[in-house]
Amino acid sequence: MEYSGDNINDDTRKTRSDGAQSRERLLLAAQRLFAEQGFAPTSTREIALAAGTNVASISYYFGDKAGLYRAAFRELAPCPRKDVAAFTDPAASLRESLEAFYAMLLGQLKQGDLQRLSMRLWFREMLEPTGLWLDEIDNGIRPAHAGLVQVLGRHLGSAAPADDVARLAFAVVGMAIHLMISRDVVEQLTPQLLADGAAIDTWTARLVAYAEAMVHAEKARMEAAAAPKQSQPRKNKA
CATH class of the missing domain: 1.10.357.10 (Tetracycline Repressor, domain 2)
Structure with a gap:
């Protein structure tokens, strides 16, 4: 099956856009929950649910809960x-x-x-x-x-x-x-x-x-x- 260059670029842009949106949703959900509840009481499952994504995406974008917290904190510096x-x-x-x-x-x-x-x-x-x-x-x-x-x-x-x-x-x-x-x-x-x-x-x-x-x-x-x-x-x- 052949793909045109335009299709490849469109697919790449879509993937990057979806990834950026997922990361942004995780950051916003984490910022809100961490601000309301603090680091320890807030679970990664709770953050993922609020962001409308899965827990594995936290590991993919931020490594772990601590990495997500660092990103959330510094994003709002x-x-x-x-x-x-x-x-x-x-x-x-x-x-x-x-x-x-x-x-x-x-x-x-x-x-x-x-x-x-x-x-x-x-x-x-x-x-x-x-x-x-x-x-x-x-x-x-x-x-x-x-x-x-x-x-x-x-x-x-x-x-x-x-x-x-x-x-x-x-x-x-x-x-x-x-x-x-x-x-x-x-x-x-x-x-x-x-x-x-x-x-x-x-x-x-x-x-x-x-x-x-x-x-x-x-x-x-x-x-x-x-x-x-x-x-x-x-x-x-x-």
Whole structure:
């Protein structure tokens, strides 16, 4: 039986598409169940049933339950490792670096329910650690923090104390993290502030401006602290 090249390509594309869909369904089902129940109580059979596939597909795509959990956790990481270079370009201005940094973090808010699921899974891992949280700190958060410290240090000057730069970096990222973890509160109190993509873009622009002002204020503080103090003239006694 002969097959045309077009048929072979169509079959290949179909197989790849079906495989990608199966893997995606497994990831989504695992993310939801792991976030709701934690790692230990969630069975692979339960995940496969929720995904509409068989248990063997978990082994095929992820190796085992632990591999599926790692994939589910890292797929939703709020600080993607591959994006760190986007905001650490030494040729970029402070504003450009901050824009890239906040776009990386707050862009996830546009994913809606998937971002909420991400936060729940991260909270679950922090409360019931499996070891992935410490791994993410070392291999995900640490490089991002180091990149942000590098950016801030470049604009504060080489004489800036390391602890002050690190403290400022935590404050800069804290504004975005607070918004991400308190999304439910914001939507209850002021729903228009997270109503759509344009509203989230406004958040990004505002946080860039706030962070830029913080950097300038910290630089002014350090310069004032480093300046020699002028002695006050003595008053003549009458």
